[in-house]
Amino acid sequence: MLEGLPPNGASHMMRVDAPEPEARAIAEFLGETFDPAEVATSAFEIEDRAEGSGWAVEVYFGEPPDEDEVRELVALVSPAAAAAAVFSTLEKKDWVSASLEGLAPVRIGRFVVHGAHDRDSVGPSAIGIEIEAALAFGTGHHGTTQGCLAAIDSIGKRSRPARTLDVGTGTGVLAMAAARLFHRPVLASDIDKVAVTTARANARANKAAPEIRFLHAPGLGAGPFRAGAPFDLILANILLAPLKGLAKPMRPLLAREGRVVLSGLLDSHANAALAAYRAQGLRLVRRRSIAGWTTLELAARVHRPKAPQARR
Structure with a gap:
């Protein structure tokens, strides 16, 4: 649900699968509870699932979170999701370089937001804005x-x-x-x-x-x-x-x-x-x-x- 990348220096993540209404509600609630400069939330549809479609919530933390506290907050929205939440540690390289890799150019009006690999696809009449993987929000997608x-x-x-x-x-x-x-x-x-x-x-x-x-x-x-x-x-x-x-x-x-x-x-x-x-x-x-x-x-x-x- 939120644009861009995890917070600067993010090293911890929580993920849980949930139906769309619950996933959106969890991401929204945690996004409003924590400082957006330290915590980023994302709710998105899971693609290529063998059995139907589903949604997931990912929460990125700039500091190691209190897992019990986070579970208690998630439980206010969905007790089942709180029990199923998985916490993990990750390295910057796991998300910084991959964050824009393979993303197609985004065309909005006269603007085309793209990565370096799509630089040649910007037409002469368009205004190209090149954005690469970085420690901040805002990819245009x-x-x-x-x-x-x-x-x-x-x-x-x-x-x-x-x-x-x-x-x-x-x-x-x-x-x-x-x-x-x-x-x-x-x-x-x-x-x-x-x-x-x-x-x-x-x-x-x-x-x-x-x-x-x-x-x-x-x-x-x-x-x-x-x-x-x-x-x-x-x-x-x-x-x-x-x-x-x-x-x-x-x-x-x-x-x-x-x-x-x-x-x-x-x-x-x-x-x-x-x-x-x-x-x-x-x-x-x-x-x-x-x-x-x-x-x-x-x-x-x-x-x-x-x-x-x-x-x-």
Whole structure:
């Protein structure tokens, strides 16, 4: 369910097979319980099973987990799954190099997100964004990233934002998409230092570095956010809880007729996020749902003076 790779330095994993509703619920619950910078959850369909189809949950930990505590949490959703959960230790090489190996290019609008092995498949009219295995989230193969890229592409058909802010940039894929499409300044931030380092390297490899400033910062309180405002476009592909917390501090950074693109939201979470931003004076422009994940495109409400009525 979550985009990209396990947390930086992940060395432990829990896996359990479960029916789809339980698998999604377990991943969602654990994802909201633990710090996303330390724990990543994934729920996915198991392919090529001999008997029907099924789902699995994998949880990656940056530190050795308390197995009893994790089982107790899983049991709140499914006692059977808690009993069947298997914990294991793994090396970085087991998932870093394999994370993007064999993944097909992802085409969303004018964007093609691809690995080095598919570099030659990007057409001359497409905007290629090359992402290799790295210690950060954001490969383009998840519904949240695809929804954001579709929103950026759509916005680019109507306008050319002068300033873009990408909160929780991960691999920098959204920041690079904005920079490559708009050719205007982008500020990209992340709470994770390794993510910032990775995103900066990706931007250099994609010849987008001159237009992107990367910032290691939690939240939106650092000075560079205020100095770079107002932003015509703000992107945030994270999770429900931090998205709700960003609604109020984000609003003063948004330009008068700016747009906000939010993702990292299960379809069932979208209305909760929308309510938080509507309370800050934003309106819904478009809602996209891809593989059970919602992307919201919002705009600032602009109160224009009414035209004077003609005198009779």
